[in-house]
Amino acid sequence: MANNYYEGTGVLVLDHVTPVIKALFGAFRLDEHHPSNGQAYIAQIAETNNPRWTDVLDGLENLAAQLGIPMPDDEELSIPPLLERLAAHFGADQDGELENLIEHHQFEDSADLEALLLIASRFDDGHHLTAIQFEGCWYCSKPRLFEFGGHGCYLSREVQVFRTSSQALQLGDQLRKAIVATDIEEASALIALEAANLLAGINDEHFR
Numbered sequence: 001m002a003n004n005y006y007e008g009t010g011v012l013v014l015d016h017v018t019p020v021i022k023a024l025f026g027a028f029r030l031d032e033h034h035p036s037n038g039q040a041y042i043a044q045i046a047e048t049n050n051p052r053w054t055d056v057l058d059g060l061e062n063l064a065a066q067l068g069i070p071m072p073d074d075e076e077l078s079i080p081p082l083l084e085r086l087a088a089h090f091g092a093d094q095d096g097e098l099e100n101l102i103e104h105h106q107f108e109d110s111a112d113l114e115a116l117l118l119i120a121s122r123f124d125d126g127h128h129l130t131a132i133q134f135e136g137c138w139y140c141s142k143p144r145l146f147e148f149g150g151h152g153c154y155l156s157r158e159v160q161v162f163r164t165s166s167q168a169l170q171l172g173d174q175l176r177k178a179i180v181a182t183d184i185e186e187a188s189a190l191i192a193l194e195a196a197n198l199l200a201g202i203n204d205e206h207f208r
Contacts, residue, residue, distance in 0.1 A: 008136025
């Protein structure tokens with residue numbers, strides 16, 4: 001029997017590790033002392049830590065208690081109302097992107113870095129988080145074909161770039177076939193699609 005695993009490491013690019021950062025990223029084995037110089041280590045390690053939204057909920061509850069934000073005693077707390085109360089505290093209760101996240105995100109299972117970045121950027125208590133850089137890999141306990149791979153992502157308010165090793169294999173195969181067939185239109189379309197994907201990651205419409 002073969003087992004499959006996923007692991008990854010990365011950094012938060014920021015000025016300071018603050019209570020907000022600890023609340024949101026504490027489950028990622030956050031280390032504010034490594035590598036230092038404006039970066040803080042985060043990780044997801046197989047069979048050790050799998051950051052979930054329930055972990056984030058615990059962190060946000062502790063943060064709200066530290067800030068003296070009253071919480072209802074007669075109901076089980078969930079992330080959306082907790083985020084709404086924290087948004088009011090940080091003056092972000094009219095932020096459209098945050099409102100959209102609170103309304104539509106499921107906040108179930110594994111916590112995703114994109115959502116955490118958005119929340120952190122609206123709850124800035126001096127951390128000034130500007131970007132997240134993360135690389136991950138999946139692998140099998142047996143050397144089975146195509147059960148190994150990796151991905152990298154760069155996330156910021158300005159641009160988001162995400163690539164996987166599988167995408168490189170697929171693009172290389174498609175591009176080679178177009179070149180061998182002297183199909184300039186197909187090759188051009190593949191290259192244009194890559195450029196379009198990069199442009200789509202730029203959040204500023206006017207700059208894009």
